C-alpha cells in the first residue's frame with residue numbers, strides 16, 4: 001500500500017508562481033492591480049474572447065452574470081439537476097427562480113429535450129454546466145435560446161479547455177464563467193473569471209464586482225495619485241487580488257501541457273478499467289474538446305461487489321482520496337423546502353448521484369500515483385475489499 005495519502009484534486013504548483021507570489025508580497029501591492037490585468041489578458045487571449053473579468057470565485061461570476069442579464073424576481077433560469085450547489089445558488093442570490101431539468105445519462109449534461117419541456121413564459125435564461133469538462137449540446141441549447149429569446153450563461157467551472165465543435169466554451173452563450181478553485185485544471189486558490197463579448201455585460205460586471213464604484217476605482221491608491229470615485233450601484237466585493245493572479249498568470253501558460261498530462265492519465269485509466277464491472281466516462285465527442293476535469297466511475301451495485309460509498313472507504317483505506325461530483329441537487333434539504341424538488345423527479349441525475357465517484361485526475365499525479373490508483377481500483381472492484 002502507498003505510504004503517503006493521495007489527496008483528491010491536488011493542484012500542480014510550480015516555482016514560477018511561487019516566485020511571482022513572493023514578488024507580489026515584496027511589492028506590497030496585494031489587492032487588484034497590474035497582475036490581475038495581465039492575467040485577464042492572458043485568459044482572454046487563450047479563450048479568444050473580447051473581455052475577461054477576474055473575480056474571487058466562479059460563484060461570484062455566475063451571480064454577477066445573472067445580475068448583468070437583468071434577471072428580476074419571478075424570472076426563471078433553467079439549470080441542470082446534476083451540478084454543484086453554486087450554480088443554483090447564484091441564480092437564487094440574483095433574485096430569480098432556478099428551474100431544474102434532468103441530464104443525459106452518458107454525458108451528465110443538461111438534456112436539451114428536458115429544457116424544451118421546462119420553457120415557460122417566465123423563462124429568461126439557460127445555465128448549462130459543461131460537466132467534468134465535456135461540452136453541452138450547445139447547438140440544441142443555442143437553437144432553443146434563439147427560438148424563445150433566452151440568454152445563455154455557461155458554467156465553465158470544469159471547462160477552461162473545453163471546445164464545442166470548434167467554439168470555445170464560455171464564448172458561445174452571452175457569457176461564461178471559469179473557476180480557479182484549488183482543485184480545478186488551473187488554479188489561483190480561490191478565483192474565477194467571467195468571459196463575454198458583450199460590452200453591456202462587461203461594463204455592468206466590472207462595476208458590480210467592486211462595490212458598484214465607477215470604473216477602475218481600484219486604481220485610487222496607485223502611484224498616479226489619489227482619484228475620486230462614484231458609487232453608481234449597490235455592488236459586491238468580488239474582485240480578484242494580485243496575489244491570486246500571481247499564481248494564475250503562470251498557470252495559464254501551462255493549461256495545455258497540464259491537459260496533455262491528464263489525457264495520458266485518462267487513457268491509462270480507460271485501458272486499465274475496460275474489463276471491470278463499472279461504467280467509465282463516455283467516449284469523447286467528435287470535433288469537441290473535453291477539458292478532462294473529472295474522471296468519473298459509475299458503480300452499479302448490482303454488478304460490482306461494492307456500493308459507491310464502500311468503494312470510497314476502501315480506497316481511502318489504501319491512502320487514495322476520491323470525490324463525489326455530485327449528489328443530485330434535489331437531495332439537499334434547502335431546495336426541497338424552498339422549491340419542493342424531489343430526487344425522483346430527475347431520475348437520471350438521481351441515479352448518477354447515487355453511483356458516481358471521481359478518482360484522482362490531476363497534472364500533479366506521478367506515474368507511480370497513477371499505478372497506485374489503478375491497482376487499488378481494480379482490487380476493490382474485483383474483490384469487494
Ligand SMILES: Cc1ncc(COP(=O)(O)O)c(C=O)c1O
Pocket residue numbers: 056057058059060083084086087129155157158178179180181191192
Ligand atoms: C459546476 C460548478 N459550478 C460552480 C462552481 C463554483 O466555483 P467556485 O468555487 O470557484 O465558486 C463549482 C465549484 O466546484 C462547480 O463545480
